[in-house]
Amino acid sequence: MKKILVVLAHPNYKDSVINRKLIEQVKTLEHVTVSDLYTKYPDGKININAEQKLIVEHDLVVLQFPFYWFNTTPLMKQWIDEVFSYNFAYGPDGDKLHGKDVMLCITIGSDKERYINQVGFTLSDLLKPFEYSAKYCNAIYHQPFVVATVNKVDDGFHTEAKLYAQFLTNYGLKGCNAFVDDYPSF
Ligand SMILES: Cc1cc2nc3c(=O)[nH]c(=O)nc-3n(C[C@H](O)[C@H](O)[C@H](O)COP(=O)(O)O)c2cc1C
Numbered sequence: 001m002k003k004i005l006v007v008l009a010h011p012n013y014k015d016s017v018i019n020r021k022l023i024e025q026v027k028t029l030e031h032v033t034v035s036d037l038y039t040k041y042p043d044g045k046i047n048i049n050a051e052q053k054l055i056v057e058h059d060l061v062v063l064q065f066p067f068y069w070f071n072t073t074p075l076m077k078q079w080i081d082e083v084f085s086y087n088f089a090y091g092p093d094g095d096k097l098h099g100k101d102v103m104l105c106i107t108i109g110s111d112k113e114r115y116i117n118q119v120g121f122t123l124s125d126l127l128k129p130f131e132y133s134a135k136y137c138n139a140i141y142h143q144p145f146v147v148a149t150v151n152k153v154d155d156g157f158h159t160e161a162k163l164y165a166q167f168l169t170n171y172g173l174k175g176c177n178a179f180v181d182d183y184p185s186f
Contacts, residue, residue, distance in 0.1 A: 009076035
């Protein structure tokens, strides 16, 4: 079974609806490790060696966060700055992300169509820094899993959470072949 690291960075998890639902659905999967940064590092002092070890031990790294001001949350940004370091993620000896699967799981306040029709930038445009950062480290960046607060099924995000768990299960079994061009629309 392939191993998955879900790095979660929600600054206000106690009031979270969607991220909480997603995490509750996947945290019991045996091949999935959930690393909740705001719980682990309330003082913002990241254990870089421990985080790098986690990355090395897993095949897929999922960065999960609520989209805040068209960006990631502060501790996730700090985590990337400190953990994707010289001679670990890039530089002459920095090969630890080479060939590693990386994807985002983000939750957004509106819906995907609004980004396309009103914002003037697609989500894919806004997420380019993540895509290029992965490429810079020779990781394999995959299509993000996006859940909008304006959900269409209205079952408390149960459908989305089940799809997320299903995808992570498929990845465990099939690796890269589990990735699809787009996830079902929600
Ligand atoms: C400070 C802040 C900034 C936000 N910025 C955005 C944004 O730029 N784009 C967006 O779609 N939603 C934005 N939102 C909405 C959140 O993304 C949304 O409430 C969150 O993803 C829902 O997930 P949760 O239930 O796990 O908190 C913002 C929310 C907050 C609190």
